[in-house]
Amino acid sequence: MTESEFLAGYDPAAYERPALAVDLVLLGIRAGRLAALLLRRSQQPQAGLWALPGGFVGIAETLDAAAERVLRDKAGIGRARLEQLYTFGAVDRDPRMRIVSVAYLALLPEAAFAEALAGGAALTAATLVVPWAGEAGGPVSAVTEDGAPLALAFDHADILALAVKRLRGKLDYTDVGFALLPEHFTLRQLQDVHAAIRGAPLNKSAFRRRMRDRGWIAPTGAREAGTAFRPAELFRFDRSGQF
Amino acid sequence: MTESEFLAGYDPAAYERPALAVDLVLLGIRAGRLAALLLRRSQQPQAGLWALPGGFVGIAETLDAAAERVLRDKAGIGRARLEQLYTFGAVDRDPRMRIVSVAYLALLPEAAFAEALAGGAALTAATLVVPWAGEAGGPVSAVTEDGAPLALAFDHADILALAVKRLRGKLDYTDVGFALLPEHFTLRQLQDVHAAIRGAPLNKSAFRRRMRDRGWIAPTGAREAGTAFRPAELFRFDRSGQF
DNA sequence: CTTAGTTATGCTCAACCTGAGTAGAAATCG
DNA sequence: CGATTTCTACTCAGGTTGAGCATAACTAAG
Numbered sequence: 355m356t357e358s359e360f361l362a363g364y365d366p367a368a369y370e371r372p373a374l375a376v377d378l379v380l381l382g383i384r385a386g387r388l389a390a391l392l393l394r395r396s397q398q399p400q401a402g403l404w405a406l407p408g409g410f411v412g413i414a415e416t417l418d419a420a421a422e423r424v425l426r427d428k429a430g431i432g433r434a435r436l437e438q439l440y441t442f443g444a445v446d447r448d449p450r451m452r453i454v455s456v457a458y459l460a461l462l463p464e465a466a467f468a469e470a471l472a473g474g475a476a477l478t479a480a481t482l483v484v485p486w487a488g489e490a491g492g493p494v495s496a497v498t499e500d501g502a503p504l505a506l507a508f509d510h511a512d513i514l515a516l517a518v519k520r521l522r523g524k525l526d527y528t529d530v531g532f533a534l535l536p537e538h539f540t541l542r543q544l545q546d547v548h549a550a551i552r553g554a555p556l557n558k559s560a561f562r563r564r565m566r567d568r569g570w571i572a573p574t575g576a577r578e579a580g581t582a583f584r585p586a587e588l589f590r591f592d593r594s595g596q597f
Numbered sequence: 598m599t600e601s602e603f604l605a606g607y608d609p610a611a612y613e614r615p616a617l618a619v620d621l622v623l624l625g626i627r628a629g630r631l632a633a634l635l636l637r638r639s640q641q642p643q644a645g646l647w648a649l650p651g652g653f654v655g656i657a658e659t660l661d662a663a664a665e666r667v668l669r670d671k672a673g674i675g676r677a678r679l680e681q682l683y684t685f686g687a688v689d690r691d692p693r694m695r696i697v698s699v700a701y702l703a704l705l706p707e708a709a710f711a712e713a714l715a716g717g718a719a720l721t722a723a724t725l726v727v728p729w730a731g732e733a734g735g736p737v738s739a740v741t742e743d744g745a746p747l748a749l750a751f752d753h754a755d756i757l758a759l760a761v762k763r764l765r766g767k768l769d770y771t772d773v774g775f776a777l778l779p780e781h782f783t784l785r786q787l788q789d790v791h792a793a794i795r796g797a798p799l800n801k802s803a804f805r806r807r808m809r810d811r812g813w814i815a816p817t818g819a820r821e822a823g824t825a826f827r828p829a830e831l832f833r834f835d836r837s838g839q840f
Numbered sequence: 841c842t843t844a845g846t847t848a849t850g851c852t853c854a855a856c857c858t859g860a861g862t863a864g865a866a867a868t869c870g
Numbered sequence: 871c872g873a874t875t876t877c878t879a880c881t882c883a884g885g886t887t888g889a890g891c892a893t894a895a896c897t898a899a900g
Contacts, residue, residue, distance in 0.1 A: 370656040371614045374697060413613040413695055417686030441684045441699050443660030452656055454617060456684050542877085560858050562878080567857095583875045584866040785848080803887050805849080810886095826846045827895040 372443075372452040376421045377408035377510070379439065379459045379517040380429060382467030383534050384479050388521075388550050390496065390514060391429060391462075391470055391477045395507055399449050403507035404480065404496065406514075408455065421458040430475040434460040435533065440516050447509045457513045459520065461533035480504050484518050484553050491519045518551075525551050529570070532591040540578055540586035541565065569594065615686075615695040619664045620651035620753070622682065622702045622760040623672060625710030626777050627722050631764075631793050633739065633757055634672060634705075634713055634720045638750055642692050646750035647723065647739065649757075651698065664701040673718040677703040678776065683759050690752045700756045702763065704776035723747050727761050727796050734762045761794075768794050772813065775834040783821055783829035784808065812837070 380391040392404040407428040411420040421436045439457040447453065462470065471479055480496035494515040496504040506514070524530050525548060532539075534547050545561050565571050572592040578585035623634040635647040650671040654663040664679045682700040690696065705713065714722055723739035737758040739747040749757070767773050768791060775782075777790050788804050808814050815835040821828035 369653065372617050372654060372656060374615050374617060410612065411615060411686070411697070413615060414688055416688055417684060417697065438683060440681060441660060443654070443699070445657055445659055454654070454660065456686070540877090557859050559860080559879085563858085581876080582868055584868090584877050586877060783848090800888055802850085802889075806887085824847080825897060827848050827897090829848055 372454045374411045375408050375453050375455045376411060376417060376424055377406040377442075377455045377457050377513060378421060378424055378429065378436070379406060379457060379513060380425075380431070380434070380462055380467075380470070381459070381517065381521070381534070382462040382479070383464060383547055383550055384467070384481055385499065386546055386550055388482045388484070388518065389467070389479045390482060390517075391467070392480050392496065392504065392506075393428070393475070393477060400507040402505075404478070404504045404510075405507040406457075406510050407475075407477075411456075417456050421456075425460065428475065429470060429477060430473040431460075431462070431466065431470050434462060434466070436460045439513070439520060442509055442513060444509065455513075457516070459517050461521075461530060463534060463536050465536060478504075482514060482518060484515075487554065488552075489519055489523050491515065494518060521551050522553075529591065529593075532570070535591075538574055538576065538588040538590055540588060541571075542586055544571070544589075615697045617654045618651050618696050618698045619654060619660060619667055620649040620685075620698045620700050620756060621664060621667055621672065621679070622649060622700060622756060623668075623674070623677070623705055623710075623713070624702070624760065624764070624777070625705040625722070626707060626790055626793055627710070627724055628742065629789060629793055631725045631727070631761065632710070632722045633725060633760075634710070635723050635739065635747065635749075636671070636718070636720060643750040645748075647721070647747045647753075648750040649700075649753050650718075650720075654699075660699050664699075668703065671718065672713060672720060673716040674703075674705070674709065674713050677705060677709070679703045682756070682763060685752055685756060687752065698756075700759070702760050704764075704773060706777060706779050708779060721747075725757060725761060727758075730797065731795075732762055732766050734758065737761060764794050765796075772834065772836075775813070778834075781817055781819065781831040781833055783831060784814075785829055787814070787832075 382389055391407070393407055395401050395403050395405050407424055409420065409424040409428060411417060415423070417438065418436065425431050425434060425436065436458045437460070439459045441454060441456045443454045445452060467479070471477055481499065483495045483497055486492040492515065494511060496506060496514070498504060521530060531544060531548050531551070535543060541562050544565065545556055545558065548561070549556050570592055571589040574588045574590055576588045578588060625632055634650070636650055638644050638646050638648050650667055652663065652667040652671060654660060660681065661679065668674050668677060668679065679701045680703070682702045684697060684699045686697045688695060710722070714720055724742065726738045726740055729735040735758065737754060739749055739757070741747060764773060774787060774791050774794070778786060784805050787808065788799055788801065791804070792799050813835055814832040817831045817833055819831045821831060
């Protein structure tokens with residue numbers, strides 16, 4: 355039987371279908387480190403564990419639309435650039451039933467991250483501990499500001515790990531570094547964000563040179579205020595720089 | 598209502614679920630260009646159009662397992678390294694019903710590609726025409742060996758386009774270039790594969806130097822046979838070179 | 841056997857990029 | 871005003887890349 359014949363004779367109700375959900379990895383910078391927004395599960399299974407905001411995909415709803423709806427309703431965030439990350443389909447990833455989940459990634463500027471935490475959605479910021487270098491991949495764990503571990507629900511540790519890996523991979527040739535910063539920023543802030551994503555320090559002068567040469571940043575003419583020492587120049591992201 | 602409450606009260610049968618499928622992008626090199634294996638649809642809808650091999654995901658079947666089953670049953674290929682590409686979830690991507698499809702990518706060495714074509718699965722090799730440079734992305738089209746266009750079914754042109762984009766992005770820092778070659782190959786063959794994926798020529802000496810310096814290739818001592826001119830040395834992929 | 845033709849391989853050289861260090865500029869604090 | 875700290879620009883060595891040239895290795899034609 356060919357695929358065509360199979361599809362033509364397929365009865366939508368004849369076979370049991372997996373449930374389809376989306377889960378959101380919402381990342382920001384917290385105390386100079388990568389952090390994710392998590393919700394605490396209050397019900398069984400896995401009550402008390404920490405989970406990514408998620409929800410089921412409607413029958414007439416795009417995956418992207420489902421992710422935007424979850425962003426709005428579960429995380430209380432109005433707008434963010436969501437990007438599909440990976441689809442997780444292990445059979446036993448949820449103990450109740452078969453749920454296939456499409457993971458999405460969004461990067462929040464510091465203000466949006468703080469606003470989401472202060473909102474009514476009972477979100478917590480979990481600092482990510484990434485024990486591997488570069489794009490090797492591997493497990494990650496989540497801790498509170500005090501360093502206390504946060505137990506993650508389901509396969510959400512794997513989802514977070516993949517998000518960090520993807521982020522590191524895109525750091526050098528896309529604008530992900532700017533997505534975590536406010537509109538105006540100093541080169542030092544930009545470098546700190548890159549260092550937080552990489553999990554490793556960067557050469558200062560080489561970094562500054564590269565950013566200026568690539569044409570990604572434009573000087574605003576203004577300077578930092580309120581610093582104890584020489585204020586740095588403020589830049590903004592210049593989208594006209596080619597990618 | 599929090600996510601936990603929602604999930605706890607969720608009745609698996611209460612809401613209509615999208616159907617979940619996998620589609621396979623099977624790529625190889627054909628006459629020095631990237632080519633994909635396609636099936637011709639014999640039934641409505643979109644009868645006569647060309648489609649990627651695909652199939653539905655079973656209720657107790659991993660996404661990866663479904664992709665492997667389709668590879669075996671629909672494409673007649675025993676083994677290949679499948680990698681998840683992206684999940685396509687437009688509401689109207691299939692006119693019959695809502696189908697969300699997880700696309701997978703596999704790279705076939707020249708022999709496996711030819712063997713699949715010769716097998717009983719009625720597959721056709723479609724040369725991919727990629728009108729954009731680098732990782733810009735955009736539409737692709739498929740043509741026969743003679744240059745005649747092949748009309749693609751559903752959103753499969755988008756899936757192929759994303760596969761090419763992904764492949765180009767991974768070319769420089771992973772082993773994808775070797776996956777399309779036989780076990781023993783010359784540096785010229787390796788360079789041709791890279792050029793076919795990039796869609797642009799490469800500097801010869803710089804390419805050779807880079808490949809040798811990275812430790813990805815190991816000389817076999819043997820030489821090409823049957824060439825009209827000086828035979829090139831045969832190399833094999835050396836997995837011990839770090840990534 | 842000799843020579844022309846063609847590709848493989850190794851070498852050099854200039855241009856560019858990166859990591860590292862140094863020196864002066866600009867601000868606050870005591 | 872001087873000490874302190876960070877920002878910014880500059881230089882320099884080392885490594886990588888693109889480009890070209892010389893030689894090696896092989897076949898086919900004469």
